[in-house]
Amino acid sequence: MNTKNLARKDAERLMPLLRSIGREMRERTKAIDHLELRLDALADARHAHGEEIASLESQLSNHRRELRRVENEVGQLGCNLDADHPLRIVIPAEGGALAYEGPLDDTQYYRRTALDQRT
Numbered sequence: 001m002n003t004k005n006l007a008r009k010d011a012e013r014l015m016p017l018l019r020s021i022g023r024e025m026r027e028r029t030k031a032i033d034h035l036e037l038r039l040d041a042l043a044d045a046r047h048a049h050g051e052e053i054a055s056l057e058s059q060l061s062n063h064r065r066e067l068r069r070v071e072n073e074v075g076q077l078g079c080n081l082d083a084d085h086p087l088r089i090v091i092p093a094e095g096g097a098l099a100y101e102g103p104l105d106d107t108q109y110y111r112r113t114a115l116d117q118r119t
Helices: 002-045 050-076
Strands: 089-091 098-100
Touching (some): 002 050, 002 089
16 A cells, blocks of 8 residues: 555656656657648659758658657656557556556546556
8 A cells, every 4th residue: 555655656756757748749749740741741842842841851850859769768767658648658656557648737647457558
């Protein structure tokens, strides 16, 4: 019983950082989606928009690299991203993992069931 309280307290101490990471992940994912749509729209006129396309590809590369960096940071904190729900952060704890998802604007945790833990 005490272990659950400690795990929850540890998770709550990470919340400011997890909120920041979650916000950055959402913003970068949104930027990536926007840049990919823009590149698709310009693909047929590559010769006319070569410089703009090069700039967009550079921005896209930067956002993808930074998103990977943030995902690695989650791992360095001892947490994982849920493969089925990319904005769900899983915090391993004794007796099961604590999962947190969504906009990361509040502090609601729930214990994952065995079915949730399958990959």
